[in-house]
Amino acid sequence: MMDNKQLNLHPALETLVSRGPVAVNLGLSSFAEALRAQGAKVLQVDWTPPASGDEELSRLLDKLL
Amino acid sequence: MAKVCMVRKNAYFDSMFLMQVSRRLEGEPGVERAAVVLATENNKRLLSDLGFSAPEIQAAGPNDLVVALEAETEEVAQGVLGRLDAFLSRRQPEGEALPRTLDAALELLPEANLAVISLPGRYAAPEARAALERNLNVFLFSSGLSVEEELSLKELAHRKGLLLMGPDCGTAIIAGVGLGFANVVRRGRIGAIASSGTGLQEFTTLVHRAGEGISQAIGTGSRDLSDEIRGLSTLVALEVLERDPDTQVIVPISKPPGKKTLGKLLPRLERCEKPVVLCMLGIEPDRITTELPVVETMEEAAAQAVRLVGGSPESSFKDWEKPLAQERARFSRNQRYIRGIFAGGTFCYQAQLILQRQGIEAWSNAPLDPRFALPDPTTSKGHTLVDMGSEEFTEGRPHPMIDPTLRRERILKEAEDEEVAVLLLDFILGHSASPDPVGELLPAIREAKERVASRGGYLCVVASVCGTEEDPQRLSAQVSALERAGVVVLTSSAQAARFAAQLVEGK
Numbered sequence: 001m002m003d004n005k006q007l008n009l010h011p012a013l014e015t016l017v018s019r020g021p022v023a024v025n026l027g028l029s030s031f032a033e034a035l036r037a038q039g040a041k042v043l044q045v046d047w048t049p050p051a052s053g054d055e056e057l058s059r060l061l062d063k064l065l
Numbered sequence: 066m067a068k069v070c071m072v073r074k075n076a077y078f079d080s081m082f083l084m085q086v087s088r089r090l091e092g093e094p095g096v097e098r099a100a101v102v103l104a105t106e107n108n109k110r111l112l113s114d115l116g117f118s119a120p121e122i123q124a125a126g127p128n129d130l131v132v133a134l135e136a137e138t139e140e141v142a143q144g145v146l147g148r149l150d151a152f153l154s155r156r157q158p159e160g161e162a163l164p165r166t167l168d169a170a171l172e173l174l175p176e177a178n179l180a181v182i183s184l185p186g187r188y189a190a191p192e193a194r195a196a197l198e199r200n201l202n203v204f205l206f207s208s209g210l211s212v213e214e215e216l217s218l219k220e221l222a223h224r225k226g227l228l229l230m231g232p233d234c235g236t237a238i239i240a241g242v243g244l245g246f247a248n249v250v251r252r253g254r255i256g257a258i259a260s261s262g263t264g265l266q267e268f269t270t271l272v273h274r275a276g277e278g279i280s281q282a283i284g285t286g287s288r289d290l291s292d293e294i295r296g297l298s299t300l301v302a303l304e305v306l307e308r309d310p311d312t313q314v315i316v317p318i319s320k321p322p323g324k325k326t327l328g329k330l331l332p333r334l335e336r337c338e339k340p341v342v343l344c345m346l347g348i349e350p351d352r353i354t355t356e357l358p359v360v361e362t363m364e365e366a367a368a369q370a371v372r373l374v375g376g377s378p379e380s381s382f383k384d385w386e387k388p389l390a391q392e393r394a395r396f397s398r399n400q401r402y403i404r405g406i407f408a409g410g411t412f413c414y415q416a417q418l419i420l421q422r423q424g425i426e427a428w429s430n431a432p433l434d435p436r437f438a439l440p441d442p443t444t445s446k447g448h449t450l451v452d453m454g455s456e457e458f459t460e461g462r463p464h465p466m467i468d469p470t471l472r473r474e475r476i477l478k479e480a481e482d483e484e485v486a487v488l489l490l491d492f493i494l495g496h497s498a499s500p501d502p503v504g505e506l507l508p509a510i511r512e513a514k515e516r517v518a519s520r521g522g523y524l525c526v527v528a529s530v531c532g533t534e535e536d537p538q539r540l541s542a543q544v545s546a547l548e549r550a551g552v553v554v555l556t557s558s559a560q561a562a563r564f565a566a567q568l569v570e571g572k
Contacts, residue, residue, distance in 0.1 A: 009226045009304060009308070010200060012201065013178075016178040016239060016240070020239060021244065022178050023180070024181070025180075026180065027079055027182055027183030027184045027207070028079050028081050030081050031183060031206070032181070034497045038241075038242050043163075043174045043177070046162075046164065047166075047192075
């Protein structure tokens with residue numbers, strides 16, 4: 001994969017690097033708080049495990065869908 | 066004392082939030098000890114050590130919440146449990162309901178360019194994939210993904226020209242904004258790419274302390290340069306730094322890459338239009354043939370990069386003779402071993418290298434040499450350097466940079482061993498880290514020193530603090546608190562490891 005051809009960067013990556021992060025945070029809410037404290041725009045997702053944590057059911061759903 | 070526990074099925078909360086809830090419960094009148102945790106195997110073991118091993122805890126799983134209380138009376142404990150919901154309810158910012166899925170969040174914030182993901186490993190991969198599919202770059206703090214999952218995500222990101230930092234990525238600084246555990250450093254002309262989180266933190270703080278600054282510091286995750294992953298995120302990061310007008314020097318920081326990956330990475334780096342300083346911790350000199358400057362510690366990397374942009378690095382020369390002699394004179398005859406209790410994985414790795422170069426083999430739960438794998442990570446032997454941030458200690462609980470509990474207990478345990486001479490510690494400041502890392506460990510450090518002194522010995526505590534004056538914890542305040550407690554504080558983790566090695570030389 002370490003190929004020599006030019007890699008095209010996605011516009012979302014160019015914006016991230018030039019204008020800074022605009023973020024969606026899934027997980028530790030303190031990471032969102034730290035971003036907010038630095039003046040970055042961030043939205044916390046109130047995430048819960050899929051299918052109320054029933055992994056067997058979740059795998060089954062993945063197969064069905 | 067009454068011990069009471071309860072299990073609530075399917076009640077997921079993040080580990081940092083639960084640590085705060087535990088602390089609030091411990092502040093309730095009559096409550097001696099409180100542990101509010103998800104029932105991961107690691108946490109079940111810790112609960113059992115605290116005397117909580119009821120069958121309902123053993124039957125609980127990682128999505129089930131356990132509340133274990135030790136209180137003056139059963140009534141006190143039951144009273145607190147009755148009010149548990151009040152402790153578990155989160156305050157919502159601006160009183161608005163939060164979106165519950167990535168897609169719902171993107172409807173509210175369509176201009177998003179990054180997903181920050183720190184979910185438990187088993188849920189992180191599908192969310193990271195969904196984010197990449199929706200054209201978001203990803204900062205993936207979670208660990209525990211399989212190599213296959215990581216490769217497939219990185220191939221997708223590489224194909225789309227998106228940046229996937231991680232899995233197992235602790236830190237990054239993008240356009241001056243710190244992600245995960247990052248220090249407050251000035252913006253500048255030096256760009257870094259690292260597969261080691263605390264390595265990147267040390268590098269950026271040393272650059273800052275030398276008066277220079279960071280353009281971008283991009284984390285790639287600990288396995289990126291393995292032959293399985295082939296440096297896919299490193300390649301995207303390199304492209305970013307080459308095009309970034311603010312970056313004048315590029316510093317890749319890593320442990321030795323896989324052989325094939327190194328063979329392909331070197332020509333790519335040599336072709337780079339900007340000067341490159343290659344920092345490879347523990348690379349054997351005969352494994353690398355390149356015209357690029359290669360250095361072995363974060364300290365040397367920072368010094369070289371600073372020189373390349375025309376600055377002058379902090380002098381690392383300190384006259385150690387006197388403090389060394391003073392400390393050595395205080396040991397009793399049978400004291401000979403170093404015990405390093407690290408929060409930073411790279412600091413643990415680098416210390417093993419430095420000790421090895423001085424002819425000292427150290428045991429570790431994250432060993433350089435598999436022959437020196439600690440049989441039981443919770444018990445030290447001989448010289449031991451423990452990475453307290455590794456998976457076996459952090460599953461289902463916050464990292465030691467946030468939660469000092471396990472490091473505190475380990476420090477006291479080391480003081481029980483009559484052959485211990487030196488305690489080697491790291492303290493990591495910055496965003497998201499503990500608000501007072503030194504203050505949280507000082508009582509344990511003092512107690513450990515007293516225990517050793519009470520049997521006629523002397524415990525020398527050697528430390529380094531990774532941080533800046535601008536970090537919320539303030540570097541100088543943390544250093545002086547350590548020095549007031551008789552701790553020897555060195556300017557970098559490499560220096561601290563060298564000092565520790567010299568303390569036990571010839572013992």
